[in-house]
Amino acid sequence: MTAAANHHGRRTTTRTRRLERAGIRDVAAAAGVSITTVSDALNGKGRLPDETRTKVREVAERLGYRPSAAARTLRTGRSGLIGLTVTTYGQEPFTFTEFAYFAEMARAATSAALNRGYALVVLPASSRHDVWSNVALDGTVVIDPSDHDPMVADLYRQGLPVVSDGKPGNCPVTAWVDNDxxxxxxxxxxxxxxxxxxxxxxxxxxxxxxxxxxxxxxxxxxxxxxxxxxxxxxxxxxxxxxxxxxxxxxxxxxxxxxxxxxxxxxxxxxxxxxxxxxxxxxxxxxxxxxxxxxxxxxxxxxxxxxxxxKPRRIGTTVVNLLIDAIEGQSSANQSSDDESPAEENVSGQLMPxxxxxxxxxxxxxxxxxxxxxxxxxxx
Amino acid sequence: MTAAANHHGRRTTTRTRRLERAGIRDVAAAAGVSITTVSDALNGKGRLPDETRTKVREVAERLGYRPSAAARTLRTGRSGLIGLTVTTYGQEPFTFTEFAYFAEMARAATSAALNRGYALVVLPASSRHDVWSNVALDGTVVIDPSDHDPMVADLYRQGLPVVSDGKPGNCPVTAWVDNDxxxxxxxxxxxxxxxxxxxxxxxxxxxxxxxxxxxxxxxxxxxxxxxxxxxxxxxxxxxxxxxxxxxxxxxxxxxxxxxxxxxxxxxxxxxxxxxxxxxxxxxxxxxxxxxxxxxxxxxxxxxxxxxxxKPRRIGTTVVNLLIDAIEGQSSANQSSDDESPAEENVSGQLMPxxxxxxxxxxxxxxxxxxxxxxxxxxx
DNA sequence: GGATGACGGAGATACGTTTCTCCATGAGCA
DNA sequence: TGCTCATGGAGAAACGTATCTCCGTCATCC
Missing domain, CATH: 3.40.50.2300 (Response regulator)
Known part of the structure; x- marks a missing residue:
């Protein structure tokens, strides 16, 4: 069997497996159009007549098509996920002392993220590669980073936007928010x-x-x-x-x-x-x-x-700053050309x-x- | 330029872009081995002498290599992410009434998930495709699903394990936990x-x-x-x-x-x-x-x-049941062959x-x- | 009547892994 | 010598999407 035959025959050979989710290919085949057209139609891109768009959408709906988040993330480089990093003491995330503050702050952050189409993942600052490497983040909120925090430096080096709750002592962040x-x-x-x-x-x-x-x-x-x-x-x-x-x-x-x-x-x-x-x-x-x-x-x-x-306000602000940085990043990359973003440029914000x-x-x-x-x- | 030349030349042509993260290819090239070997060495698979393993790990460390979570997820079909679905009232996730319960429960769930190498994402039950489609989940915890909850049914239809906090009225779940x-x-x-x-x-x-x-x-x-x-x-x-x-x-x-x-x-x-x-x-x-x-x-x-x-206990139990289902799923798929899992089989658990x-x-x-x-x- | 451009859409490639398949080499053995 | 096996590792095919490039087809305009 040639590679091409194998490729085109894949669906039919494996369709016998149950719970096979419909892919974009299936939608394309069922609608009688190309994959490109399906992608464009569903994402509102390209130049397509409205009839094609609606038809493709109908077929997609009928097949129960859900785009694969993983594939989309891989292709676009954007996951729609932002991390919320907390310091841990023992087994539990965040300390007893900070509990009420953190609960409110996390709730507001979650809400703010969802409002802008992002989801929020709570990650411990400690366990390094175990979990961190397994989740694709577009950026991270860090709560109260310590001086020269190695984790923050690492994230920043990877080019991930990092916004901190609490003025950072001596680690590079994209922006920060703190009370006065x-x-x-x-x-x-x-x-x-x-x-x-x-x-x-x-x-x-x-x-x-x-x-x-x-x-x-x-x-x-x-x-x-x-x-x-x-x-x-x-x-x-x-x-x-x-x-x-x-x-x-x-x-x-x-x-x-x-x-x-x-x-x-x-x-x-x-x-x-x-x-x-x-x-x-x-x-x-x-x-x-x-x-x-x-x-x-x-x-x-x-x-x-x-x-x-006012942890609610802090959480909201911090997330919005982070998402601004994430979404401004693409355009900034094209225009600005300096190698290292000036440290004095970091925008800090004091909340009452x-x-x-x-x-x-x-x-x-x-x-x-x-x-x-x-x-x-x-x- | 041929496709092959383009492919092999990609790295060198684009390396001029700053903040280019090292990929597995770069590690392979730097270590003088194949991509396969790098993958096997880092994941502890395959048959490799220890010297090769350590050498590859060294090179990976030196280059600051971080595997792409998106690519891994796409390939393996596992994201390491589990959802925590809450009903929303207005803008905020979960109600005022449930706040203390939910905060504790979510904290315990987060902790339990992290302990087993998973991360937890809080998602609203309402906003449907906006965010839901954008995050690849291995399974979901649903809090207090309503009777015939369409969202739960949808998730279940997609083959995602669903565990509910609160005995489900009339929707299909993998397991549930509730107080007596x-x-x-x-x-x-x-x-x-x-x-x-x-x-x-x-x-x-x-x-x-x-x-x-x-x-x-x-x-x-x-x-x-x-x-x-x-x-x-x-x-x-x-x-x-x-x-x-x-x-x-x-x-x-x-x-x-x-x-x-x-x-x-x-x-x-x-x-x-x-x-x-x-x-x-x-x-x-x-x-x-x-x-x-x-x-x-x-x-x-x-x-x-x-x-x-005792929301802590509930959160922990619910997450552990979910992860059990996720990880047991692969082996179950191979052995069992019945089309629809018997409804009476659903394991429920009452907590004091x-x-x-x-x-x-x-x-x-x-x-x-x-x-x-x-x-x-x-x- | 031929160049031009808008329109609608198809092909192919790349994103970065994992993993299946298979090959080369050399040792052991009859 | 010829055969089998274990060892160490390479090649290439996916995973499912987005998007870049390009192609045909008309209608339009000089």
Missing amino acids: HHAAVLGILDHLAQAGARRIGLLTGTSTDTYTRLSTEAYLGWCRSVGQEPLYEAYPAHDPCAGAVAADRLLARPDRPDAVYGLFDPNGTDLLAAARRYHLRVPDDLLLVCCSESDVYAATEPPITTLSL TELIVRRSSQRRSPRTTVSAPRPPGET | HHAAVLGILDHLAQAGARRIGLLTGTSTDTYTRLSTEAYLGWCRSVGQEPLYEAYPAHDPCAGAVAADRLLARPDRPDAVYGLFDPNGTDLLAAARRYHLRVPDDLLLVCCSESDVYAATEPPITTLSL TELIVRRSSQRRSPRTTVSAPRPPGET
């Missing part, structure tokens, strides 16, 4: 001071990610500017037990603070428990704010003021946060209010 | 009765999904068996406002219940608010239980007893729930306890 952590912390400290706080303490982390670093620096700078001695405890944020211990230590100090801001989600609960142990009334003896996306703090006694990082004021940070008026929205954009 | 809703509801009703409830009410939904239906039937059956007149309000579960209204209506009835079980996550908060309006003390005048995965109910006043569906007992359902002992731990094994 500096402004957020200053806002909280001012808010506490206005409520009567004299000695504001901080519960912070020992890790070197941007969020922890920027927030802590903002706190220290504020202390310098108002002449307060810094009062803080740092602990490994991924360990929930360490958080409870650190909260206790902070309130056990001889120079006990009269207000505390906790950088991580569980801090509110931990601080509340510690305050009870030391018979401190909130907010009378101790003002409390923590950074959290959880609605638990609306139901605690008293309800705790929280800083929301929202302070949800509840009883725990209000000594004067016990009413629950919400802070006025900031003008978006600057600082 | 009947037993769960009976357990709760007994628990409330033991705590002194005489007239137990139910807050239920108007939709026809399995969860709502089975739970309501269990309630009605229990009422019949103990001779209590049913007291329930049904509302469209996807509308949070309707839930608050229904909770109010239930407590406003002349034959007001002295205990209520709410089938949906926000019911606890809504019932608590309604109870306050009618000056009912919980648990003294009204016992409360609701089905929820949210930890909000540990912090309410009083803390509310909840039924957890967990009642987290808190103050809202305990009239006698005010201590907060947790139900006795089950025999260990899974989360």
Whole structure:
């Protein structure tokens, strides 16, 4: 049997196998046109009279034709898939601390991707080639990449657009989005001071990610500017037990603070428990704010003021930036010719946060209010 | 230029383009072996001496070779991708009501998939060909499919394994997993009765999904068996406002219940608010239980007893069943020869729930306890 | 009346793998 | 010497699509 005969006879010889999905060839044969015509008709390309188009579409529909995503991806170089990379601790993707934030952010990202015809795949930053190589991505969102992150560098080297949630320390990304952590912390400290706080303490982390670093620096700078001695405890944020211990230590100090801001989600609960142990009334003896996306703090006694990082908005923005980069890439490749995209060119975007004021940070008026929205954009 | 010359010269002519990823051909050329040998060496197949293998691996590493997922998928028919289909309401995937459940379930599913070398893609049940056709799936998890779900039927017709979370009403699936809703509801009703409830009410939904239906039937059956007149309000579960209204209506009835079980996550908060309006003390005048995965109910006043569906376990199980089906499929195809898999063959699995007992359902002992731990094994 | 161009569509190639088939070589053995 | 086998590896055919190139056919225009 010659190669040609084999090729043309393939369908008939294998059609006996059940569940054989119809291919573009079958549609072409059934419609009495060429493969080219079918492809053009279904994709709205080429120059075809409308009657041909509708006829081909009819036949395709009748045969239940579904184009092979794999073949299309191979041919076009586009998969319509974007990755969402998370750091893992142990078996689970993303940490306990980040759970509420991540869940909201991932949901918004998924939604934003779908709105633009992309699908989102959650991938762990750790397991390298196992899964990563097996999925064709058009680009990746990276959450909180570490300094000189090897994985991000690797992705970038492959020419994949990478957008990071969290200002990247020292790794090349196409774009990034972050909250204005500096402004957020200053806002909280001012808010506490206005409520009567004299000695504001901080519960912070020992890790070197941007969020922890920027927030802590903002706190220290504020202390310098108002002449307060810094009062803080740092602990490994991924360990929930360490958080409870650190909260206790902070309130056990001889120079006990009269207000505390906790950088991580569980801090509110931990601080509340510690305050009870030391018979401190909130907010009378101790003002409390923590950074959290959880609605638990609306139901605690008293309800705790929280800083929301607005993960929905971050997720949406990050995905849209990524898709912009993916879709702008083809045209950019043709026009621009410089070898290395200038590092200063990387577009970063700062998103506002929202302070949800509840009883725990209000000594004067016990009413629950919400802070006025900031003008978006600057600082 | 002949075709052969063109083919062999391709790399050299196009190498001038930047960011050209190395292909298997380049590795073969650099290592001085054939493409076959490279493929075999990297995939651990064929019969090759170890020195050849390591040499090829070295060269591949040096060139930064990453196999094309698209090409591999096209060739092997396996993408390593599984879908997670959710029903959508409006723009967002999954409803407000299901949020905590879904977040946990999705996380566990993602984790379970990654553990077995698969990645998980969240896809909306609605937008049909837009995205669905563009991603090559090895199988799909469907959450709570409706009766005669056309999408599930379509997937199944294409020969894709489908596993559903929630016993499927009347659509063909490969397997399914569900909680034992009947037993769960009976357990709760007994628990409330033991705590002194005489007239137990139910807050239920108007939709026809399995969860709502089975739970309501269990309630009605229990009422019949103990001779209590049913007291329930049904509302469209996807509308949070309707839930608050229904909770109010239930407590406003002349034959007001002295205990209520709410089938949906926000019911606890809504019932608590309604109870306050009618000056009912919980648990003294009204016992409360609701089905929820949210930890909000540990912090309410009083803390509310909840039924957890253990979404983590469900997500893990569902994914593992799906992957079993995917990987068992190839061998099954060769041996079995029957045209239609018998419907009775579909393997279903019932998972236990967990009642987290808190103050809202305990009239006698005010201590907060947790139900006795089950025999260990899974989360 | 022949060059021109729009129209409608077919052929063939390439995307980058995996894998089936088959070949060369040399050792072992009668 | 001639035969079989195991070893190591090469060739080439798919997988199913998109798209580049090109070809015939009319109608039109100078």
